[in-house]
Amino acid sequence: MTVGELCQLCGLCCQGAFLRYALLDANEAVRLESLGVPTTTRRDGQRALRLGCRALSGTRCAIYQARPAACDSYFCQLAFRLRHGVVAPEIASQVVEQAQALLREIEADLPPRAEDDPPSVMERAHHHGLLSGPALLRRAEALFREHFLVPGQP
Numbered sequence: 001m002t003v004g005e006l007c008q009l010c011g012l013c014c015q016g017a018f019l020r021y022a023l024l025d026a027n028e029a030v031r032l033e034s035l036g037v038p039t040t041t042r043r044d045g046q047r048a049l050r051l052g053c054r055a056l057s058g059t060r061c062a063i064y065q066a067r068p069a070a071c072d073s074y075f076c077q078l079a080f081r082l083r084h085g086v087v088a089p090e091i092a093s094q095v096v097e098q099a100q101a102l103l104r105e106i107e108a109d110l111p112p113r114a115e116d117d118p119p120s121v122m123e124r125a126h127h128h129g130l131l132s133g134p135a136l137l138r139r140a141e142a143l144f145r146e147h148f149l150v151p152g153q154p
């Protein structure tokens with residue numbers, strides 16, 4: 001299994017499971033808007049895609065050929081480890097499935113989405129809290145820290 005194949009089954013970064021933004025330059029922002037993908041300007045003036053990204057279709061990017069450079073060059077920890085043979089493909093797939101299952105559990109534990117809710121399930125969970133208490137959210141955060149999050153990313 002290649003990293004590309006793993007990513008096509010995953011989409012967790014695009015969902016905003018552990019990242020908030022994909023950074024854009026001004027031209028990319030215009031191009032994405034013209035494709036119907038909303039962009040935002042952060043408080044620091046940086047143009048960005050707010051994650052979960054509206055171009056995500058299931059676990060795949062619907063504008064793959066036109067995706068911005070930040071998406072093209074992005075590697076989470078798991079993708080990096082798979083690429084360098086540090087983690088076996090079957091283990092990488094299992095980690096993705098585990099993370100997706102946790103996100104589904106979290107989503108099921110949230111109140112219905114409100115119009116002004118943030119786009120990602122994890123942000124909604126932080127915003128509203130979970131009906132069952134914080135344990136599930138802590139488990140998911142620990143898993144994302146261990147397998148996905150690269151320190152210092154937006």
Ligand code: SF4
Nearest residue numbers: 007010011012013076
């Ligand atoms: S979270 Fe990692 S494995 Fe999943 S789509 Fe993003 S880069 Fe690929």
Ligand code: SF4
Nearest residue numbers: 014053055056061071
């Ligand atoms: S543009 Fe595509 S690759 Fe980039 S965050 Fe959105 S769905 Fe993911």
